Amino acid sequence: MHSAYHGWRVIPVVTRGVGVHDAASTLPEWLAPVLGLLTQVGDVWFVFSLLGACYLLVPRSRERIATVIGLALLASALVEGAKHGLGLPRPSTALVSPGDETGPMATFLDATATAGGEGFPSGHATLSTAGFLGLAAALRFGDARRRAVAAIGIVVAVGVTRVGLGVHYLVDVLAGVLLGLAVLAGGALAVRTSPVDPPSTVLALAVGGAALAVGVAPPSATPTGLLAADALTLLVLTGSVGALGGWQLARHSGGSGGHSADRSPSDRRRRRLHHSAGTGRRALVLGVGALLALVVAGVGALAAGEPGALAAAAGGVGVWTGLALPGLVPGFDPWIETATPLRRGAATGEPDDSAAGEPHAGRGRDGERDPSSSGERPSPPESPEH
DSSP: OEEEEETTEEEEEOOOOOSSOOGGGGSOTTHHHHHHHHHGGGSHHHHHHHHHHHHHHOGGGHHHHHHHHHHHHHHHHHHHHHHHHHOOOOOSOOSSOTTSSOTHHHHHHHHHTOOOSOOSSOHHHHHHHHHHHHHHHHOOSSOHHHHHHHHHHHHHHHHHHHHHTTSSOHHHHHHHHHHHHHHHHHHHHHHHHOSSOHHHHHHHHHHHHHHHHHHHOOOOOOSSSOOOSOHHHHHHHHHHHHHHHHHHHHHHTTOSOOOGGGSOHHHHHHHHHHHHTTHHHHHHHHHHHHHHHHHHHHHHHHHHTOHHHHHHHHHHHHHHHHHHHHHHSTTHHHHHHHHSSOOSBTTTTBOOGGGGTOOOTTBOTTSOBOGGGGTOOOOOOOOOOO
């Protein structure tokens, strides 16, 4: 163990080279573009783009997917806070380094196969664990076991690419996976005990976690010196605020998706309680207030000459718009269900409303045809033989 100066404080740096940590020194450089492409599956832009697309295109699972978006934001906030708080560096030897190549290949490798900043824990491993495992549980098409196996395979593949590229130690990846699992477990516990809907619960936790990450960020060189956090940490905060506000507007406007058959009795009782308590008005106020706060933050960043903060505010407005879109556009869900192949029934693998205990029209509880539903007179029972 030795000490390293990081920003405004001295932090003990632990040697994390335990197990496989120098794989990059044994791999050929031609693997760098392949690993760089594969590692993008666990990057922020890919995970949140996938979650956003599922949120918009799968209305029946929208509430569950919104919860997963909150879990992914919370995981990102915790990663940023841990990296800023611990300040542990990345491995010194990577498969490729900025400047190793020239021309278009250099630009491609710099964007996909290199990394900067702190190294513990792995953000790719954390985000892919929370995002893909959560999405596998949220979706309702196909086989649940196959979805889980596919998600685990993606998490393993992303972890292998981070170690193979030499941008993380194996310990960083394992810690990221454990942190992602902890986020999923903690989110499930919070949802189970919270009096509000699951997405609002998890998104509120994400806002709090992102605010803490901004608070522990070391001072950085900004044009005015007013901001301490880097652009990514600020984007996690503004994205969490935008997601919370956008979801409130979608929920208030009836764009939260789902059907009564998809919810447990406790969820339906809680939903009725929310509506009877008049939370729709508060949801609308919170949704619009979050948008106004992001706009004011963007104007302030523009006036102060802070491009990073301006980009973060714009990103937050974009997240707000994406989550609020189903509630802003009339007829959004019927159009989506008509225009996409992800419909109810066999295409999605989801049970229809009759699976919730309601008999099919014209059939009794035991599945036999009910003659009373079609207007037929039931035949009299046969007299027993003497």
